Amino acid sequence: MSRPRAQIVGVGETRYARWGRIGDVTEHALACQAIQRAVADAGLSLDDVDGLASFADDRNEAVFLAAELGLPALRFANMVWMPGGGGGCAAVSNAAMAVETDQAEVVVVYRSLCQGQFFRFGTGGMDASAPADPRPPTLQQASSLLLASMGFAMPYGLLMAAAAYALPTRRHMHLYGTTSEQLGRIAVTFREHASRNPRAVMGGRPMTLADHQASPMIADPHRLFDCCLESDGACAVVVTTQERARDLAKRPVEILASEQGAPKGYAFGPFTNANIADELYATGGCEELAGRLYGKAGLGPRDVDVAQIYDHFTGCVLMQLEDYGFCKRGEGGPFVEGGALSWPDGSLPTNTHGGSLSEAYIHGLNHVVEGVRLLRGESTCPVEGAEVCLVTSAACVPSSAVLLGRR
Amino acid sequence: MSARFFPDSMPLPFADAITLPWWQAASEHRLVVQRCTSCEHTRLPPAPICPECRSADSAWKEVSGRGEVYTYTVVHRPIAAGQQLPYVIAVIALEEAGGVRVISNLVDVEPDQLEIGMPVEVVWEDMSADLAIPRFRPTGRQGAP
Numbered sequence A: 001m002s003r004p005r006a007q008i009v010g011v012g013e014t015r016y017a018r019w020g021r022i023g024d025v026t027e028h029a030l031a032c033q034a035i036q037r038a039v040a041d042a043g044l045s046l047d048d049v050d051g052l053a054s055f056a057d058d059r060n061e062a063v064f065l066a067a068e069l070g071l072p073a074l075r076f077a078n079m080v081w082m083p084g085g086g087g088g089c090a091a092v093s094n095a096a097m098a099v100e101t102d103q104a105e106v107v108v109v110y111r112s113l114c115q116g117q118f119f120r121f122g123t124g125g126m127d128a129s130a131p132a133d134p135r136p137p138t139l140q141q142a143s144s145l146l147l148a149s150m151g152f153a154m155p156y157g158l159l160m161a162a163a164a165y166a167l168p169t170r171r172h173m174h175l176y177g178t179t180s181e182q183l184g185r186i187a188v189t190f191r192e193h194a195s196r197n198p199r200a201v202m203g204g205r206p207m208t209l210a211d212h213q214a215s216p217m218i219a220d221p222h223r224l225f226d227c228c229l230e231s232d233g234a235c236a237v238v239v240t241t242q243e244r245a246r247d248l249a250k251r252p253v254e255i256l257a258s259e260q261g262a263p264k265g266y267a268f269g270p271f272t273n274a275n276i277a278d279e280l281y282a283t284g285g286c287e288e289l290a291g292r293l294y295g296k297a298g299l300g301p302r303d304v305d306v307a308q309i310y311d312h313f314t315g316c317v318l319m320q321l322e323d324y325g326f327c328k329r330g331e332g333g334p335f336v337e338g339g340a341l342s343w344p345d346g347s348l349p350t351n352t353h354g355g356s357l358s359e360a361y362i363h364g365l366n367h368v369v370e371g372v373r374l375l376r377g378e379s380t381c382p383v384e385g386a387e388v389c390l391v392t393s394a395a396c397v398p399s400s401a402v403l404l405g406r407r
Numbered sequence B: 001m002s003a004r005f006f007p008d009s010m011p012l013p014f015a016d017a018i019t020l021p022w023w024q025a026a027s028e029h030r031l032v033v034q035r036c037t038s039c040e041h042t043r044l045p046p047a048p049i050c051p052e053c054r055s056a057d058s059a060w061k062e063v064s065g066r067g068e069v070y071t072y073t074v075v076h077r078p079i080a081a082g083q084q085l086p087y088v089i090a091v092i093a094l095e096e097a098g099g100v101r102v103i104s105n106l107v108d109v110e111p112d113q114l115e116i117g118m119p120v121e122v123v124w125e126d127m128s129a130d131l132a133i134p135r136f137r138p139t140g141r142q143g144a145p
Helices: A027-042 A062-069 A084-100 A145-150 A166-176 A180-194 A209-214 A287-297 A314-323 A332-337 A365-376 B020-027
Strands: A007-013 A051-054 A076-079 A106-113 A217-219 A231-240 A253-261 A306-308 A388-392 A399-406 B032-036 B058-062 B066-075 B087-094 B101-106 B119-126 B132-138
Touching (some): A027 A062, A027 A106, A076 A084, A084 A106, A084 A231, A084 A253, A084 A399, A166 A314, A166 A332, A217 B066, A253 A365, A306 A365, A365 A399, B020 B032, B020 B132, B066 B101
Parallel strands (some): A051 A076, A051 A106, A306 A388
Antiparallel strands (some): A007 A231, A007 A253, A106 A231, A253 A399, A388 A399, B032 B058, B066 B087
16 A cells, blocks of 8 residues: 555553542543643644544543643544444544544544543443432433433443453353453463553552452453453553654654444444344454454554553453454464463563553553554563554454554 | 332333334333334344335334343342342343344343353333333243243
């Protein structure tokens, strides 16, 4: 492909903390801090930024952030139409489209979360300690298509992500014999990577497979240590044109290809949809997307040196490894059990920052940040000679991914 | 009186004009799927047009309420006040429904007896005079109708 490709030229983040621990800074102020750091990392000024992109129903609207940051002009403001963490790489993709088509020159992708100031994702927004409404239970008027669809999940208690993503994982175990120990191996590996990363919330908390197996059951087969963290923090990524990237502070990282979307009939994935096609149910739903992504870049899974895989839950990591072709369907368990994801000796060092399971849960935009650092040689788990890094966003929902390359 | 399995504090369902007939049928203890009268494709959740042939013509087909467990999770954290733990969320593949599945709960079952493929049948839980929720239990269990 000959078209000029967008580049990532800056990354930055605030401190990461356990949910509720950042109470003294508002979520949008935290977003501003991450954006400033990413722009400074690029060797740019906020006066150079003319676009903002985000995802996952961001509370911190780009138009207000642009005003707070004093951007001279906002030419591009965009949010991905997909739920939750599935849109992180899509936001990067949208930023790339903007700069490649001259809708803007410098677009910052951002994500900020202060769960203590809003609500904990782990609860699904429900408060089980709240007193019951004394009125008799009744049907509610849906104010959105999402709520009408959730009508077929909510009355059964299916609001908690740990339960929703357990459904395809349980079926994967049934079909292929995947075990809890194999899932645990993923969590333990990412914790080991986090132990080298000073930003990681769980950096000082080593975990063994026995610890994983002893952790309390949340939603079978998900034990506590199969579930991602709930974190406060923000991060940001600066995207610009190939031309503008030439003379900046850091070696640019190229967006070799990006893809977003969902297969036919997928809707919100297993969260609300019991009727995903049988052949898609016990997968991350990303196989078609992966094929398009590799096709665009002219690469295949064997060309990927390192991966940052969205790890909301261990089972979703395992199914994505199959979707993206690192092993055959159903062989994710033995693949991870063999140590493939381990830095430095595995065949596919994965989540070199510790991921959402052990660095922080910033809706996976921190995986893009790590992908960039790794290809610059700045990761705390450096992979020598790495040229291609796959970054994925949440699977088992409409998803997205980017292939990053070192120039 | 139908049996009660979950407290009043459970999250309430939302409906719009497209999904309302499904809930109205449920309040009469009828489990229905939406069937395209043009190509016979069955679907849930209800939708304005058939995703296969795009016809807007559809009818509600009542099904037996029997099916089998497609997948499940045993949940150990409460979503609502007063809930008994653990509780089971399952996907049920419905008989006579053209392959349509529903999300629901399994009741009257010990978590360690659960397995994918287990035959189940609907049991209605009247949350109030206007709202009934279909739950499922292993086929052939005695108890409330």
